[in-house]
Amino acid sequence: MNPMPSKQPDLTRQKLLEAAFAEIHRQGFQSASLTQILADTGLTKGALYHHFPDKKALGLAVVEEVIRPMLAAMMFEPLRETRRPIAAMQSLLKAKAAETDPWVVTLGCPLNNLMQEMSPIDETFRRVLNQLFKEWVEVVKHGIVRGQASGEVRKNIDAAETAFFIVSALEGCIGMSKNTQSMEAYRGCLKQLSRFLETLKEKK
Amino acid sequence: MNPMPSKQPDLTRQKLLEAAFAEIHRQGFQSASLTQILADTGLTKGALYHHFPDKKALGLAVVEEVIRPMLAAMMFEPLRETRRPIAAMQSLLKAKAAETDPWVVTLGCPLNNLMQEMSPIDETFRRVLNQLFKEWVEVVKHGIVRGQASGEVRKNIDAAETAFFIVSALEGCIGMSKNTQSMEAYRGCLKQLSRFLETLKEKK
DNA sequence: CTTGACACATACCAACCGGTATGTATGATG
DNA sequence: CATCATACATACCGGTTGGTATGTGTCAAG
Numbered sequence A, B: 001m002n003p004m005p006s007k008q009p010d011l012t013r014q015k016l017l018e019a020a021f022a023e024i025h026r027q028g029f030q031s032a033s034l035t036q037i038l039a040d041t042g043l044t045k046g047a048l049y050h051h052f053p054d055k056k057a058l059g060l061a062v063v064e065e066v067i068r069p070m071l072a073a074m075m076f077e078p079l080r081e082t083r084r085p086i087a088a089m090q091s092l093l094k095a096k097a098a099e100t101d102p103w104v105v106t107l108g109c110p111l112n113n114l115m116q117e118m119s120p121i122d123e124t125f126r127r128v129l130n131q132l133f134k135e136w137v138e139v140v141k142h143g144i145v146r147g148q149a150s151g152e153v154r155k156n157i158d159a160a161e162t163a164f165f166i167v168s169a170l171e172g173c174i175g176m177s178k179n180t181q182s183m184e185a186y187r188g189c190l191k192q193l194s195r196f197l198e199t200l201k202e203k204k
Numbered sequence C: 001c002t003t004g005a006c007a008c009a010t011a012c013c014a015a016c017c018g019g020t021a022t023g024t025a026t027g028a029t030g
Numbered sequence D: 001c002a003t004c005a006t007a008c009a010t011a012c013c014g015g016t017t018g019g020t021a022t023g024t025g026t027c028a029a030g
Helices: A009-027 A034-041 A045-051 A055-079 A085-098 A103-107 A110-118 A123-150 A159-180 A183-198 B009-027 B034-041 B045-051 B055-079 B085-098 B103-107 B110-118 B123-150 B159-180 B183-198
Strands: none
Touching (some): A009 A034, A009 A055, A009 A110, A034 A045, A055 A110, A055 A123, A085 A123, A085 A183, A103 A159, A110 A123, A110 B110, A123 A159, A159 B110, A159 B123, A159 B159, A159 B183, A183 B159, B009 B034, B009 B055, B009 B110, B055 B123, B085 B183, B103 B159, B103 B183
16 A cells, blocks of 8 residues: 555656766766666666666666656747747747856756767667757747748748757857856857847848 | 887877877767777887876877867968958858868767866866867957958957857857768758858948 | 886786676565 | 565676786987
8 A cells, every 4th residue: 555665666767767867967878877876866786777778778768758858848848839939039048048057057958968979979879869859950940930930030041950050059059158167158158149049030 | 220110209199199089089088998099009008108197198188289289270270360250260161061071070079079078077177178169269259359350340249259159159060960960961050150150240 | 338217018906887697575466 | 375577686797997017128328
């Protein structure tokens, strides 16, 4: 009846995923230590290898079940149905710039970190990460297209190319700011990206 | 007199640096294997630890003595004395887009790779990498300032912020294209960056 | 001719890695 | 009550890691 706190497999799996996410976010996938993850969770290898066949599967699960929902909530949802994507994205950037948590500036975007590390050396990772990345670009692209329909966005721009660039530039800003470890540089970079977005608007 | 081919210490050191650069570029610093580097050079640990005190020193030397000159030749020099930086950068981007070597698209920018991996977890690396990055931004910034003086560039833009953004966006383009492994996406992204540069020009 | 610093090569080490084999408590099922 | 799969824990393994200690050949100086 009263289920023991330590015998809920779904909860255990979730704890492993979250600890793995944190460790991977800090150290990267290859340098992430399973021992460390287990130390963080208080679990053992028995639990880990019961829920995941190997380290790689754990990493891929982190992408699908931790990073994807996170990204969807933060970046996809706000753009999903907007008819004024430029305005939506600018308020999104403003929100990011207003964050006081140095999380992003110190550790960077989890998706980008993994892409940079794993895409060149592991095809499975590359496919999964690229799929997620492409979804992101697609969301932005559809936003732009809707913006073009509603008259907010100029019609002589390539929606796909522009969307790819916007996401790339944002990841670039985050990455460089991570190196600088300066919230101020981060905000300035986002401001310039916002300036670029402004140039996409239809002139009235 | 005739110096033996294998007893020129400077040459040995250089071989180690280049092999280390290649290995680090592929695998990242943490996952770079000293054994692999030695196998690539045909040398042994005796040679390595004669020239470098430890792995970290080797990595930092790679940054200073391989990546820095490479970056300086490719990105700094073309902008050093130009009075029309926008034009110079656009021809630079054009040259990058025209490259058929998939080197950049498959492995990415060595500087950015190291920054993403090492900056959050090692302060020494972060300082060295950030120094190099800041020099890059500075070169672009000075170019913009000179462009403002010569009338090519609008005067109501923040040179420092803009320079930071340009470098960030470029690194972002490279990074995302590395993930996509598509030369076409890479070229499209550079084209959008070029479009941004165009908006910096003084209206005639 | 000897000495000694330099430029490596060889052999070895403890620590850690991901992964496996086995043991065990629990809870549902027949 | 017996059975059996689930959900872990424990103990262990071979391989690899960065790093070290020692050996050796060369060459220049004294």
